[in-house]
Amino acid sequence: MLVALALCALAAGGDAGRAFAQAAAPRVPDVPYDPTPHNVVAQMLHFAPVRNGDVVFDLGCGDGRIVIAAAKEKGARGVCVDIDPERMREARANAAAAGVLDRIRFLDQDLFATDIGEATLVVLFLWPEVNLKLRPKLWRELRRGTRVVSYVHHMGDWKPQRTMTVQGRLGERQLYLWTIASPQGK
Numbered sequence: 644m645l646v647a648l649a650l651c652a653l654a655a656g657g658d659a660g661r662a663f664a665q666a667a668a669p670r671v672p673d674v675p676y677d678p679t680p681h682n683v684v685a686q687m688l689h690f691a692p693v694r695n696g697d698v699v700f701d702l703g704c705g706d707g708r709i710v711i712a713a714a715k716e717k718g719a720r721g722v723c724v725d726i727d728p729e730r731m732r733e734a735r736a737n738a739a740a741a742g743v744l745d746r747i748r749f750l751d752q753d754l755f756a757t758d759i760g761e762a763t764l765v766v767l768f769l770w771p772e773v774n775l776k777l778r779p780k781l782w783r784e785l786r787r788g789t790r791v792v793s794y795v796h797h798m799g800d801w802k803p804q805r806t807m808t809v810q811g812r813l814g815e816r817q818l819y820l821w822t823i824a825s826p827q828g829k
Contacts, residue, residue: 670753672726673773678705679794683816684712686809690818691764691792693717700724700762702754702769702777707734707747709766714743719764721747724757760784767793775799782823789823 679687687709693699695718701710702724710721711734723734731751738744750757755777759765762785767774774796781791795816797803803819810816 670726672703673754674703674768674770676705676727676730677768679709679768680811681708683794683809683811683818684709685716686807687766687792687794687818688713688717690805690807690820691766691790693719693764695719697763698722698761699764699766700757700759701766702757702759703767704734705730705768707737707749710734710747711738711741711743713764714738714746715741719746722750722762723747724750724752724754726751726753755780758784760786762789764790764792767791767796769793769796771796771799785823787823791821791823793819 693713697713697717697719699710699713699719699721701707701721704710704723704725707723710723713719714721723731723738725731725734728751731749735744735749738747738749759780765781765785767777769777774793775798778798778801785791794809795811797817797819798821801821803821805820807818807820808815809818
């Protein structure tokens with residue numbers, strides 16, 4: 644309905660109509676939905692490593708499988724962040740089916756606008772340019788000791804502490820692990 648109103652306002656013309664149309668139009672996701680293979684999820688949880696008491700943020704969570712596994716298998720709490728309402732509905736349904744709905748928060752919002760300060764682990768399966776754009780936010784908002792794990796894509800010249808080769812759908816892929824060492828990440 645908001646999109647229809649935005650189109651009507653835009654058709655009416657004027658600055659107010661354009662402003663309303665821009666505000667009402669949903670932002671397109673930064674990357675297409677491509678779920679992390681279940682075997683890789685298990686390896687990510689071990690690689691991080693996820694512990695009871697961790698707060699795991701998945702930025703671009705898709706169907707929620709990483710946060711759900713962290714809650715169910717490791718006793719962590721989690722936060723699923725995704726800009727796609729369909730993915731968020733799917734993540735909530737999957738968490739309910741897994742019996743961990745009470746351990747996970749669902750934020751239907753832009754990962755660049757999300758407050759990530761309470762995370763003890765951030766997991767990513769984004770594209771290289773999105774990782775690079777996100778890097779300053781990670782350094783700025785995450786506390787010392789917070790871990791960051793990325794599936795497939797690195798963070799430019801931010802050297803990982805560890806890497807691990809895993810078998811994905813398209814062959815061998817990399818996991819990267821960093822730990823926030825200071826407010827500027829280095």
